[in-house]
Structure formats: C-alpha cells, structure tokens
Amino acid sequence: MRFHTRKWVKPEDLNANGTLFGGTLLAWIDEEAALYSIIQLENSKVVTKYMSEINFMSSANQGDIVEIGIEVVKFGRTSLVLKSEVRNKMTRETIITIDNIIMVNLGSDGKPAPHGKTKIEYVKDRLEQQNENGSGN
Structure with missing residues (x-):
C-alpha cells in the first residue's frame, strides 16, 4: 500500500x-480516495458510492501525524x-482500515460512465509517454 x-x-x-474524531478521519479518507480516483481515471467527476465496514483499531492524539494509504483492489x-x-x-500503528x-x-450528464482503465497508471509514466509520442513539450 x-x-x-x-x-x-x-x-x-x-x-x-x-x-x-472518527468523522474527521473518514472525511480525510474520502477526500484521499476521491483525489486518487480522479488522478487514476483522469476525470474530475468521481463520487463515492460505498464504504464497507470501517475497522477502528487504535486512536490518534493531538500532535500525532497520521498517514493515509490507498490501494486499488480492482x-x-x-x-x-x-x-x-x-x-x-511515527509508531506505524494502524488506526483504521x-x-x-x-x-x-x-x-x-452526471451518470456513471465507462472509464476504460484496467491498471494503475502513474502520472510520470503518462508524461513520459506523451513526450515519446511527441505530444509533450
């Protein structure tokens, strides 16, 4: 991840x-999932449809630094x-999954639309491909 x-x-x-606060943490995760999806699908019109069971495993305190991981399932x-x-x-202790x-x-039109993607793509690879094809600067 x-x-x-x-x-x-x-x-x-x-x-x-x-x-x-769990609601704050969930908002951070939702935003991260949206940003990740927008970049992967190359479309700014992406919405959250579903979140499965949320497993709170530990808490975080004021001053802690938390990091949010995202991985594509399919x-x-x-x-x-x-x-x-x-x-x-700092501790690498899992807070939530x-x-x-x-x-x-x-x-x-605001309705679900095929995105045509089948694998993870990285922006740097897209930029290199554009340059190789002569469509970059």
Missing part, C-alpha cells in the same frame, strides 16, 4: 475524549474499488 498523504492531528480534529467498468489504511506515522471503497466515474 502506498501512503500518499499525511495529516497533523490538531485541536479542532479532536472528539470529546481528546482523541481524533477496476470495474465505471468504478474503481479501493482499500485504505491509516496509520500513525477500510477494505472496500467504491468510487464511480461520472460522465458529463
């Missing part, structure tokens, strides 16, 4: 127990299925 984003747990991110016709793990950057996050690719 690749960990793309780090977040610093600040006072406004805490719940009444003084630990990271490519569907109009969707991308991801899984996520969030862990404490989500086994299935389904992101749906939308067309200009």
